[in-house]
Amino acid sequence: MKAVIIAAGEGSRMCNTLGSSSLPKPILPLLGIPIIERIIRASKRAGINDFIVVTGYRGEKIKDYLGDGKRLGVKIRYAFNQQWPMGNAYSLLAARPFIEPEERFFLLMGDHIFEPALLHNFLKHVEERVGKSSLPEKSQKLHFLAVETSFPKELDLDEATKALITGENITGLGKELKQFNGVDTGLFNFHYHIFDILTENIENSNGSISSALQPIISNNNLKAFQFKNLFWQDIDNRTDLEQAKRRLLKRLVPEKDGMVSRYFNRHLSLAITSHLSNFPISPNAISVASFFMCLGSAFLFALGQPVAASLIAQLASVLDGVDGEIARVKFQESPFGAYFDSILDRYADAALIGGIVAGSLLAETSSPLLILLAGFFALTASPFSMLSKEKYTNLTGKEYIPSELEGRFSYLPINRDGRIAIIMVGGLLNQLTLTLIVLAVLTNLQIIIRLIVVRKQLLCTNKNIK
Amino acid sequence: MKAVIIAAGEGSRMCNTLGSSSLPKPILPLLGIPIIERIIRASKRAGINDFIVVTGYRGEKIKDYLGDGKRLGVKIRYAFNQQWPMGNAYSLLAARPFIEPEERFFLLMGDHIFEPALLHNFLKHVEERVGKSSLPEKSQKLHFLAVETSFPKELDLDEATKALITGENITGLGKELKQFNGVDTGLFNFHYHIFDILTENIENSNGSISSALQPIISNNNLKAFQFKNLFWQDIDNRTDLEQAKRRLLKRLVPEKDGMVSRYFNRHLSLAITSHLSNFPISPNAISVASFFMCLGSAFLFALGQPVAASLIAQLASVLDGVDGEIARVKFQESPFGAYFDSILDRYADAALIGGIVAGSLLAETSSPLLILLAGFFALTASPFSMLSKEKYTNLTGKEYIPSELEGRFSYLPINRDGRIAIIMVGGLLNQLTLTLIVLAVLTNLQIIIRLIVVRKQLLCTNKNIK
Known part of the structure; x- marks a missing residue:
């Protein structure tokens, strides 16, 4: 028509x-x-x-x-x-x-x-x-x-x-x-x-x-x-x-946002988006910038500069919201952009954990075995937040929205925004090993929470199909 | 009716x-x-x-x-x-x-x-x-x-x-x-x-x-x-x-199977399924058994028993096909079973890499930095095979079938069956550090291959939507 x-x-x-x-x-x-x-x-x-x-x-x-x-x-x-x-x-x-x-x-x-x-x-x-x-x-x-x-x-x-x-x-x-x-x-x-x-x-x-x-x-x-x-x-x-x-900016905040993002990051990222949208900067370029900031942060952690490292990581986390906001507000969403962003985010997460492990080992304040084990569990569990959401969507056709499905547990800082906030706080306090332990415990705890939540949801779905 | x-x-x-x-x-x-x-x-x-x-x-x-x-x-x-x-x-x-x-x-x-x-x-x-x-x-x-x-x-x-x-x-x-x-x-x-x-x-x-x-x-x-x-x-x-x-057994082999699975694992797993189907064993129980075999294999790697460890890992990989086969042939498929299995697989993969890193460090035959770096990259990239498939399905509504989309690259052993086959060969040859390096290179290479393939696919999809 x-x-x-x-x-x-x-x-x-x-x-x-x-x-x-x-x-x-x-x-x-x-x-x-x-x-x-x-x-x-x-x-x-x-x-x-x-x-x-x-x-x-x-x-x-x-x-x-x-x-x-x-x-x-x-x-x-x-x-x-x-x-x-x-x-x-x-x-x-x-x-x-x-x-x-x-x-x-x-x-x-x-x-x-x-x-x-x-x-x-x-x-x-x-x-x-x-x-x-x-x-x-x-x-x-x-x-x-x-x-x-x-x-x-x-x-x-x-x-x-x-x-x-x-x-x-x-x-x-x-x-x-x-x-x-x-x-x-x-x-x-x-x-x-x-x-x-x-x-x-x-x-x-x-x-x-x-x-x-x-x-x-x-x-x-x-x-x-x-x-x-x-x-x-x-x-x-x-x-x-x-x-x-x-009103257009307000509509950019996705429902599935974590708590740190919703109450902190988004205020900054929307302000950045409001300005950046006037320039011809592609969402993918912003994803890449955020990724390199995380790499830089990881090197600073390894080099014994946790305060600078943690601030840069948090800024990168804010910027990680901007790419999607710019894409949505400028009609530039692309499935490939979403795919590309999710891969960069996983590498960035791994780099941050790797940098903290290196910084922690070089500082020699804790036992190397403890650091390596905490790093191992944090690194293993860190992609699960995304993995479980994607798998859930494929199995049910619905989006996984923590605040709807997880009740009080959705307040745990275990989505990406929350994990980076933990890294920021741990870096500012120069408690690198403790940061790894907290990350390892929370992200693995999350897997158990999601397992229980998904089980309940999928059993309901099953009944409906029957 | x-x-x-x-x-x-x-x-x-x-x-x-x-x-x-x-x-x-x-x-x-x-x-x-x-x-x-x-x-x-x-x-x-x-x-x-x-x-x-x-x-x-x-x-x-x-x-x-x-x-x-x-x-x-x-x-x-x-x-x-x-x-x-x-x-x-x-x-x-x-x-x-x-x-x-x-x-x-x-x-x-x-x-x-x-x-x-x-x-x-x-x-x-x-x-x-x-x-x-x-x-x-x-x-x-x-x-x-x-x-x-x-x-x-x-x-x-x-x-x-x-x-x-x-x-x-x-x-x-x-x-x-x-x-x-x-x-x-x-x-x-x-x-x-x-x-x-x-x-x-x-x-x-x-x-x-x-x-x-x-x-x-x-x-x-x-x-x-x-x-x-x-x-x-x-x-x-x-x-x-x-x-x-x-004919029923033949229908159990999924199209998205990797090469090792298609030409080796499935022959064994179908034979096991043919026998096990006569007993009241649930698919989830088989998933758990396969998971614990991987844990056992990881400990054996750490304890310096790579030959036993690698054989057990390969057997666990075969068994990892049986749970789905039993589920499909006995009308017991459940979305939760699929979710649960995918989480256990990711932990099992991480445990195997962790075990090989530990065994390699304790054997003191290579530089610890090299071992830790190879382990880091292998551990980081290992969930990507699944992650990229799930994300692709969510973005396009289609299943990611390597043999259809990746051309010759689909022969690379980078799906789970292939990765565990590499671990088996590396373990049998007692080349743990080399195994980690090969895993790290192949799995990270895969991310690049998938990025290119997905980009091409999604751009086609975009055109269709327009």
Whole structure:
């Protein structure tokens, strides 16, 4: 299905607050990716590959930036709306030559970002709903608007276009609506038929889409796709842009994070990501940097510099979160990146333990046998945290989330973030042998905990299969 | 859907060859599981949970063995066919009181074993085919027979009931058929209506099901479910039983096996499995035994007994295949068993490397630094073989099969079977430090090979997603 993106407006409220910015709003960068590129990339994930961008104010800037879409792996064509100051309804009409009669298409706003799942679910909903009405005459009268019904606290209700949903129909739409139970997200799905309706009614409207749609609202032909708790945001001004940044960053913290990561590392790594995202640095480059910092830390441990070593190790652990964050926020996730990162992490872990063993042996403060044994058990058990999670996922199809499955034990610092925190504390206190012993005990204890947890989970799964 | 299993015959050809055996054929054990229990367990995996077993000759023995089915997690009821010497068609009629009018059911033979996928696919085929004919009058006339069309070399064509398939219809069925293009597997799917047809025609038949079905064959109402290359076997005599044993064992070798395992270990492990399957030994017990043998081997390495140590390690590696074989051949696979086994294997690997490091250090034939470094790299890289496979499966949804993905590199002995073979050879030659170096080099080399292979595979996958 095609998508029409309206990117014709001046974005005057944005310009005022941004001062001298002369870029049209859709190509303002948000965590390293222009707003309209976010919209196209999210749509692509939802299964949309063919775009018509309607430009107006400084349209050539948008065209120069996006081009024909090859770089993004999609097709982009441009419609120019000369009458752009008169309103969005005129921009929608400008897209008419690109849509076939009988064709359905999405309408997206060039300043409304959203997560891929939102458009994906919307698409499924439309396909199901249209599939039900077997008569073409009926289906061409069906138009849809995605309506948020959960009213998140970030929403500015004064600025929002409100919607009143009655059954499956939208019976009221507008900024001034007194009675409402949802918020207009600016994501529409139309039949080509909409152009005829617009042509007839546009003169009696104020040029906004919501006013031009009043006739189909009165005829109960605008249907609501209702959703809750999916991310979208309208970006009108600088405040919205900052809020979008904060909300996008917050969404980067994975559920399976360990405690040290959740309450400490992520605060730092998100701040780093917020800055680094503006530069063309690939996630894999960050993984490699984190790996070499661990190698450096291991050498410093071996050379008898535990304080410097431990601080570098902890910094590397923070940076180990940044690669994934950058990848997710810049649509650069790749399975190979995840694979590569996991291998580097295992080598980095081993190097740190090796460095501590070497430093401990050379310091000659404990028995070599004790150091070697503790090092052996720590090194043996250290890949298990990852190994057990991967195996669990393969056996059950579900992600292993310690905080859900391990109860109080999930507070033990035995994920990678926790193990490196132990190394940091042990290094700062210059207690290398003790650090090895603590690591060996905790990581091997973890294997027993996981064995018990996985056994319980898999026996439940078995029952379900039977 | 219910399944009727005919287990009424004397199995005279089996008795003759087995000499004094007085057990009815369906409860003769085949790799530790009686034939009829194999049929019920395979049917359960295919989604069938409700069975009617038709008994005749020594029926009480079968009833005593299977009971109400609770032990197998299914429901089993019994129909007695007093006229069992007169033929299978009479046995089928004896099941009539257990089937509701309008109900469909499977008919299975108590001496025909099959793999779950066969019955599962048959079930899907019937559901689709019956779903298409919307009129109940038509659907009640539809009956189905599963027909093998690949003629495997193990098949004895003289003994087989042959089938002629024309379009979707079976137009000929019998042992003496001259022209045929398939083989009757004895797996039927009938509508209740079949009982009326049998009642009318049984007197004119010779009592066999194929002759009693001639009227529906003439009316083109017996449809073929054609399949190829799925395992099933008719067990008539001692030779068939031995052949079934061989074919079941052969099916136990997983595709992802390493070279040492494929060309050496499996020959031994299948022989062990063939014997051990007759005893009530759980797969997990075998995993634990293999683990303790590795621990023992590690201690012998440390104590300077490399020859004994290496032989025990190799034996443990063979036994490491037996747990999975026993589990698969006795329907005892469990996800927890797989998880538990993989953890024990990782500890066993680490213990072996630790034991060789200790033995090498104590023998004082090489520099301790060299030994410790080689041990460190071998220990670090040893879990990667498994780790990379699990991660790959999670990222792609496909199994990592070295022989398909790694080309010539798959001949390197770097899977667990290969690593332990290296340890055996190194131990027999008393070259412990060299063994560690070879292990360290090969396992770390493997990580690089996998990185390249996975990168290529994942980039292909990415393209497909786009």
